[in-house]
Each structure stands twice: as C-alpha cells, then as structure tokens.
Amino acid sequence: MxxxxxxxxxxxxxxxxxxxxxxxxxxxxxxxxxRMNSMKSLGDAMKELTAIMRGQQDYSAERVRTLAGxxxxxxxxxxxxxxxxxxxxHPSEALPTIWTDWDRFSAxxxxxxxxxxxxxxxxxxxxxxGHGSGGMMxxxxxxxxxxxxxxxxxxxxxxxxxxxxxxxxxxxxxxxDAAFMHIADTCSACHQDFRKKTN
Amino acid sequence: xxxxxxxxxxxxxxxxxxxxxxxxxxxxxxxxxxAGLQGDVNRGAYVARLTGCIACHTNSKNGGGVLTGGPEIxxxxxxxxxxxxxxxxxxxxGAWTLADFSRALTAGIGPDxxxxxxxxxxxxxxxxxxxxxxxxxxxxxxxxxVAGGPPEHGLQFPFxxxxxxxxxxxxxxxxxxxxxxxxxxxxxxxxxxxxxAAAHCGACHTPRTLxxxxxxxxxxxxxxxxxxxxxxxxxxxxxxxxxxTADDLRYAFRTGLTPSGDSLGGSMAxxxxxxxxxxxxxxxxxxxxxxxxxxxxx
Numbered sequence: 001m002x003x004x005x006x007x008x009x010x011x012x013x014x015x016x017x018x019x020x021x022x023x024x025x026x027x028x029x030x031x032x033x034x035r036m037n038s039m040k041s042l043g044d045a046m047k048e049l050t051a052i053m054r055g056q057q058d059y060s061a062e063r064v065r066t067l068a069g070x071x072x073x074x075x076x077x078x079x080x081x082x083x084x085x086x087x088x089x090h091p092s093e094a095l096p097t098i099w100t101d102w103d104r105f106s107a108x109x110x111x112x113x114x115x116x117x118x119x120x121x122x123x124x125x126x127x128x129x130g131h132g133s134g135g136m137m138x139x140x141x142x143x144x145x146x147x148x149x150x151x152x153x154x155x156x157x158x159x160x161x162x163x164x165x166x167x168x169x170x171x172x173x174x175x176x177d178a179a180f181m182h183i184a185d186t187c188s189a190c191h192q193d194f195r196k197k198t199n
Numbered sequence: 200x201x202x203x204x205x206x207x208x209x210x211x212x213x214x215x216x217x218x219x220x221x222x223x224x225x226x227x228x229x230x231x232x233x234a235g236l237q238g239d240v241n242r243g244a245y246v247a248r249l250t251g252c253i254a255c256h257t258n259s260k261n262g263g264g265v266l267t268g269g270p271e272i273x274x275x276x277x278x279x280x281x282x283x284x285x286x287x288x289x290x291x292x293g294a295w296t297l298a299d300f301s302r303a304l305t306a307g308i309g310p311d312x313x314x315x316x317x318x319x320x321x322x323x324x325x326x327x328x329x330x331x332x333x334x335x336x337x338x339x340x341x342x343x344x345v346a347g348g349p350p351e352h353g354l355q356f357p358f359x360x361x362x363x364x365x366x367x368x369x370x371x372x373x374x375x376x377x378x379x380x381x382x383x384x385x386x387x388x389x390x391x392x393x394x395x396a397a398a399h400c401g402a403c404h405t406p407r408t409l410x411x412x413x414x415x416x417x418x419x420x421x422x423x424x425x426x427x428x429x430x431x432x433x434x435x436x437x438x439x440x441x442x443x444t445a446d447d448l449r450y451a452f453r454t455g456l457t458p459s460g461d462s463l464g465g466s467m468a469x470x471x472x473x474x475x476x477x478x479x480x481x482x483x484x485x486x487x488x489x490x491x492x493x494x495x496x497x
Contacts, residue, residue, distance in 0.1 A: 043459065043460045044460065045460070046456070046461070047459055047460025048460070049460070050450075050454075050456050054446075054450055181454060184454050184456050184462060187455075187456075187462040188455040188462040188463065188468045188471070191468065192464055192468035192469065193260075197428040197429050197465040
C-alpha cells in the first residue's frame with residue numbers, strides 16, 4: 001500500500017517534470033508568449049511616455065530615463081532573438097514578411113534601442129513651449145506646415161525608415177520630444193509592415 | 200412577320216446599345232472655371248499633404264522619387280498602382296494642361312477622355328476647392344520630372360473594363376462641391392471639407408458595395424482597406440465607444456500613437472506619416488471637431 005503510494009507519487013512527479021520540460025521546450029508557443037510579454041512591457045512604457053509627453057503626467061527626467069531604459073532593453077538583439085524564423089503560432093500577430101525582409105526588421109529593432117538611448121540622454125534637455133496635445137510637433141516642425149515648406153514638403157519622403165532624419169547623436173542634443181517621436185515612428189514603421197492589422 | 204421580328208430586334212439592339220453607351224459615358228461633370236486663379240507652390244505642397252497625393256503616388260519604402268508612382272494597392276478587384284505624376288512629358292503628366300489636371304481630379308477623366316478607376320479617389324476630389332486644385336497643380340509641376348513608372352493595373356475580370364467605370368460613376372459619383380453649412384462653425388465646415396473631400400476618409404472607413412461604391416447608409420462604419428486590412432469604424436459613437444477623446448485623436452493624427460501607447464498600424468500609419476503629421480494644428484482640430492460631432496447628420 002505504502003509502496004504503491006510512493007510509486008504513484010513518483011510517477012506523478014516524473015510525469016509533471018516531463019510535462020514541464022516539454023512545455024519549456026515547445027518552441028514557438030513559448031517564444032510567442034515571451035515576445036508578447038516583451039511587447040506588453042514596451043507598450044506600457046510607451047503609454048506612460050505618451051502621457052508625459054502630452055503633459056497629462058508631470059514631466060520627470062528621471063522617469064523618462066527609466067522608461068527609455070525599458071524601451072532600450074526590449075529593442076535590438078533582445079527583440080530580434082524573440083522572432084525565430086516561422087514563429088507564427090496563435091495568437092501571434094507577427095507577419096511572415098519579418099523573415100523575408102529580415103534586414104529591415106532587425107534594423108528597426110536596433111533603431112528602437114538607439115532612439116531610446118537618445119531619449120535617455122535627452123531627458124534633461126529643454127523642452128519647447130506648447131508641447132503636449134500634439135502641439136509640440138506644431139512648434140518643433142513649423143517649417144513643415146503651410147508656409148515656407150516649399151518643395152521640401154513635396155520632396156521629403158517622411159521621417160521614417162532607417163537612415164533618414166537626425167541621428168541618435170543629434171537627437172540626444174534635441175528636446176526629448178524629438179527622440180520620443182522617433183521612437184513612435186519606429187514602432188509605427190515596424191507595425192505597419194510586420195504586424196497584422198489590429199487597429 | 201419575319202420583318203417585324205427583325206425590326207423589333209434591331210430596335211431592341213439600338214435601345215440596349217444606346218443604354219450601354221449612355222451608361223458607360225458616365226455623368227457629366229462641368230469643367231471648373233479656373234481662369235484668373237494663381238497657383239501657389241507652397242500652399243499646393245501643403246494641399247498635397249491634405250489629399251494624400253504623396254502617400255499613394257510615391258513608393259517611399261523602396262526609395263522611389265516623390266510622385267514617381269506608388270507601390271501596389273491590393274484590392275478585391277485586383278492590383279492598382281498610382282501612376283507617375285511628375286512633369287515628365289511621356290511617363291508623367293508633363294504634357295497636361297491645368298484643365299486636364301482639374302478634369303482628372305473632379306471627373307475622373309483622363310486627357311484622352313477615358314475613365315480612371317475609382318481607386319483614384321476623384322469621387323472625393325470632385326469636391327476640392329478651385330484654389331486647392333490650382334495650388335496642387337503648381338506643386339505637382341514643381342517636382343523633378345522622372346522617367347519610368349509603376350506597372351499597369353492588374354485587374355480581375357470583369358473589372359478591367361475601362362468603360363464599365365462609366366456605369367460606376369453613374370451610380371456613385373456625385374460631382375461638385377456641397378454648400379457650406381451656415382449653421383455650423385467655420386472649423387466644422389473646414390473639418391467636413393477635409394474629411395469628405397481632401398483627405399477622403401470614407402475611401403477606407405466607409406464600407407463598399409459589391410461594385411466598389413461607398414455604402415453611404417453605413418458611412419464611416421469601417422470596412423476593408425488596401426491589402427484587406429480591417430478598417431475601424433470612425434462614427435462619433437464608435438470613437439466614443441473605443442474611448443477616444445478629441446485630444447487623443449488630435450495627438451494620434453500628429454504622432455500615430457494611441458492613448459494606450461500603441462501605434463496605429465497598417466495604412467493609417469502611412470496616412471499619418473505622409474499626411475496628417477504635416478497638417479496645421481487648426482486643420483487637425485477642425486477634422487476632429489467634424490468627426491466627433493454626434494449631430495454631424497451626414
């Protein structure tokens with residue numbers, strides 16, 4: 001009787017251990033979960049940064065640096081390694097174009113970290129008047145609106161994508177809002193091409 | 200007897216043939232009188248940001264020159280490619296006159312008299328102001344002429360039938376400018392112009408019928424956009440349901456960011472990147488005022 005119990009417990013333990021190992025090594029579903037958690041952390045950081053940049057939350061350079069650090073840590077190689085080829089298991093929102101256009105995808109991941117590092121460096125820089133409520137772009141990019149933009153506006157192919165616009169080094173010298181906008185653009189560029197349409 | 204049948208058949212053929220010819224001609228859209236208007240390149244460049252010319256006619260992802268032709272626009276009718284509209288005399292629109300340009304925008308008719316497919320949103324541009332058309336023309340003329348262009352449209356049978364577009368126009372093209380609403384604020388009227396004419400929000404956000412016309416009974420209730428993207432509803436009720444405030448929307452048009460810190464994806468990312476981001480604060484505010492008005496009534 002006692003022996004049977006011991007065997008049963010041992011069997012159950014062995015089974016559950018086996019199951020745990022199997023789960024941990026089940027590949028795709030594990031990595032999909034992991035990267036969805038990573039994206040969730042990114043989203044949370046971006047949500048708070050958005051509130052700060054919009055003036056809905058008091059500006060704190062310290063807090064901006066912390067959040068920028070979070071974004072930085074989830075970009076670059078940390079992000080790229082969460083996208084092993086073909087990992088599209090439900091409920092992944094990733095598109096297979098990630099692997100046909102891997103260079104662009106991984107460059108955007110690196111760019112995310114670079115801009116986040118720039119934001120951390122820029123956190124103490126002076127901010128333009130009228131930030132928040134979208135006003136900051138209105139202030140910061142006056143030349144792109146209406147008067148005085150001339151052909152620049154027709155010719156400028158946008159500020160997104162790799163290799164365009166200010167470098168992270170330049171952004172580090174500019175108001176933090178500029179680096180933040182570049183982070184937002186990077187999210188957008190990547191989601192436009194590599195994420196299923198969800199909104 | 201035999202002759203009667205023959206005459207009836209002939210008459211029927213004539214009537215039917217006439218009906219087809221009438222239908223495929225499309226509605227008559229009066230030419231604009233643009234005499235005396237001076238185009239302003241700078242303003243036109245801004246209008247191009249309002250109307251989305253650059254987003255569709257430029258393949259920016261592949262490093263294509265401005266207005267030299269766009270990337271594929273996949274639809275359920277086949278693939279469309281916005282053509283080269285630089286001033287190149289052969290591959291662009293360098294040989295066009297202002298009148299040609301105006302007719303293309305407001306009537307969807309090319310210099311050869313043929314119909315354009317409604318993927319080119321002339322059903323909206325037909326309501327553009329005279330001054331905006333003239334300014335756009337000045338801006339389009341100012342970019343470098345570039346040879347080449349995207350491939351021809353690749354459409355599925357029977358949608359490739361150009362003259363069939365005339366029938367579409369008879370059904371769905373309501374030409375001309377709506378009267379301003381004096382009972383509404385100038386901002387509201389400007390917002391209406393932006394949403395209904397220039398920025399053609401309804402091209403994606405209003406569901407379409409089987410023939411590809413907008414189903415106006417379900418205006419702004421969401422639909423299927425390029426590449427079979429799911430397009431959200433933007434009725435005042437839907438926006439409120441999703442928790443959008445006017446301030447959220449203004450910020451999103453500028454930055455692409457939603458209040459949750461996510462970025463708007465798909466084709467809207469492009470609309471913001473190449474369009475609304477460059478709008479004046481006043482224009483963004485007007486658009487939002489119009490879109491969020493629960494008493495919009497149209």
